[in-house]
Amino acid sequence: MADELLIYGSYGYTGQLVAREAVERGRSPVLGGRRAEPLEAQATTLDLDRRVFSLEHPHVIEERVAEFDAVLNCAGPFSRTADRLVSACIETGTDYLDIAGEIDVLEAVAERDREAERADVTLLPAVGFDVVPTDCLAAHVETRLPSATHLAIAIDGMGTFSPGTLKSIVEGFTRPGAVREEGTLREVPPAYRRRRVDLGQGAKPAVTVPWGDISTAYYTTGIGDIETYATVPAYAADLMERTRDLAPLMGSRPVRWALESTIDRFVSGPTAEERANSVSRVWAEATDDEGGRVAARLRTPDTYDLTAETAVESARRVVDGDVADGFQTPASAFGPDYVLEFDGVAREDATDGVSVPVDD
Ligand SMILES: NC(=O)c1ccc[n+]([C@@H]2O[C@H](COP(=O)([O-])OP(=O)(O)OC[C@H]3O[C@@H](n4cnc5c(N)ncnc54)[C@H](OP(=O)(O)O)[C@@H]3O)[C@@H](O)[C@H]2O)c1
Incomplete structure (x- = not known):
């Protein structure tokens, strides 16, 4: 069975808050990032599994994300990370979330709506304070x-x-x-x-x-x-x-x-x-x-505190299969009263x- 959730960029400032929030809510996400040392330290502290990989090679990213039901991308600036992870997720049937807020990044994800629908994949970016x-x-x-x-x-x-x-x-x-x-x-x-x-x-x-x-x-x-x-x-x-x-x-x-x-x-x-x-x-x-x-x-x-909470809860619902395939926004996925x-x-x-x- 696939592991539930990979948090990529988990040892960044916000990724750490997100990972800790997930643990406090009784989840056991796997932590991911491109540098072994901070990832090991974090995984040891939180007693979680980890995957070290960079976003340089598409086949490596695909191999990694294929293990999971969903990826929550906390590695920003997202102009450098979102497209690669979204491509790997669509290729492998893995749902994708992030905490991006940049318009061009969000537009690029929105453009992949039909592609994601055909692959039975949910694309739900911007699950932080923004937006x-x-x-x-x-x-x-x-x-x-x-x-x-x-x-x-x-x-x-x-x-x-x-x-x-x-x-x-x-x-x-x-x-x-x-x-x-x-x-x-x-x-x-x-x-x-x-x-x-x-x-x-x-x-x-x-x-x-x-x-x-x-x-x-x-x-x-x-x-x-x-x-x-x-x-x-x-x-x-x-x-x-x-x-x-x-x-x-x-x-x-x-x-x-x-x-x-x-x-x-x-x-x-x-x-x-x-x-x-x-x-x-x-x-x-x-x-x-x-x-x-x-x-x-x-x-x-x-x-930042709200970002950690909304990101973890949004990912839980996606993993539980509560969100439709294709491109979604927080309110299209969960309604106006979600916040x-x-x-x-x-x-x-x-x-x-x-x-x-x-x-x-
Ligand atoms: N939506 C919201 O409301 C919200 C809230 C908070 C933060 N954010 C956004 O989230 C992003 C992260 O913020 P932060 O404060 O956590 O930043 P941070 O402390 O600088 O952490 C960034 C993380 O992303 C990783 N990363 C960056 N570029 C990468 C790349 N090309 N490949 C792989 N990993 C990469 C970093 O790894 P290395 O250390 O190895 O480079 C680090 O783990 C920012 O874009 C920020 O604007 C959004």
């Missing part, structure tokens, strides 16, 4: 306003970062901003639009950022116009606009290499105490052409004028 809460909230507001044509999503409280998250952000310097218009992805400058959003603590300035929902919320809700915002201090919004032209420089190879080396040396990620004291908030608003408007917001625990099942998550429907667009 479980926002995807569920998008589905919630769309359910309350089925005529919706526009969706705006905002995130507040991304205070602390792990090494991998920062590397993904550095990688994002090479990418422009993005919005979805009439169902199509459109490149836009960073901080393309601004608005003020009340995520439960009064209105705060927010700017457009290329969050993963630009991809996933479209497949979840079918809404063709989507913007995603992050709250920022007012001075930062101005700065982002003024430094738009520096983006290609920041993303150049030498600058990226220098930034990634600095991250490796100095960034270890938030401590358990910092995570315990951290709260995040997300907000979604659906509007239609007749002036209809529905908004709601969520308060969640720390992004409410996790401790510390609260949703409220916003009936006040919680969001005010700001003219450019």
Whole structure:
């Protein structure tokens, strides 16, 4: 019989949280990664099996993933890992999950929907903080306003970062901003639009950022116009606009290499105490052409702790065969209320004028 679950990238900052959460919930996943030393140490501590393999050779990856019902990929930046693992999973009939949040990665997985269906494989990316809460909230507001044509999503409280998250952000310097218009992805400058959003603590300035929902919320809700915002201090919004032209420089190879080396040396990620004291908030608003408007917001625990919980629970359901084949989003797989099942998550429907667009 195949083993249940392989967690690949398990010794990274987030992978460790995910593996520990799985063990605490009585599961025995197998740990995977490309370096033997940290993997051995982790497997010994958690008393779990391990598989050391890199993602260089397709036949090696296939041989490894074929042993499992599902793979949960925590090795990011996912632009370097998702495609190879997805290909091996489709080839071997293994279900695939990840905690990616990059739009181009998610779009590439979505494109393999039919291929996965034919192979009886579930592809369920983005089962971390990015995008479980926002995807569920998008589905919630769309359910309350089925005529919706526009969706705006905002995130507040991304205070602390792990090494991998920062590397993904550095990688994002090479990418422009993005919005979805009439169902199509459109490149836009960073901080393309601004608005003020009340995520439960009064209105705060927010700017457009290329969050993963630009991809996933479209497949979840079918809404063709989507913007995603992050709250920022007012001075930062101005700065982002003024430094738009520096983006290609920041993303150049030498600058990226220098930034990634600095991250490796100095960034270890938030401590358990910092995570315990951290709260995040997300907000979604659906509007239609007749002036209809529905908004709601969520308060969640720390992004990394919630990521570990949602990733483990999503993987459990996939392994148990509860999810349809083909490409899925968290809310298409589990419904709008899925996120409410996790401790510390609260949703409220916003009936006040919680969001005010700001003219450019
Ligand atoms: N969806 C969410 O809400 C969410 C939440 C947290 C994190 N994330 C994302 O998850 C990713 C990991 O974050 P992290 O903080 O755990 O990063 P991290 O501490 O740097 O760990 C990254 C892990 O991925 C492995 N890895 C990276 N590139 C690889 C490659 N080409 N082949 C094989 N293994 C590779 C690393 O192995 P080596 O050490 O051997 O390089 C390490 O095990 C990031 O992309 C981050 O943005 C998403």
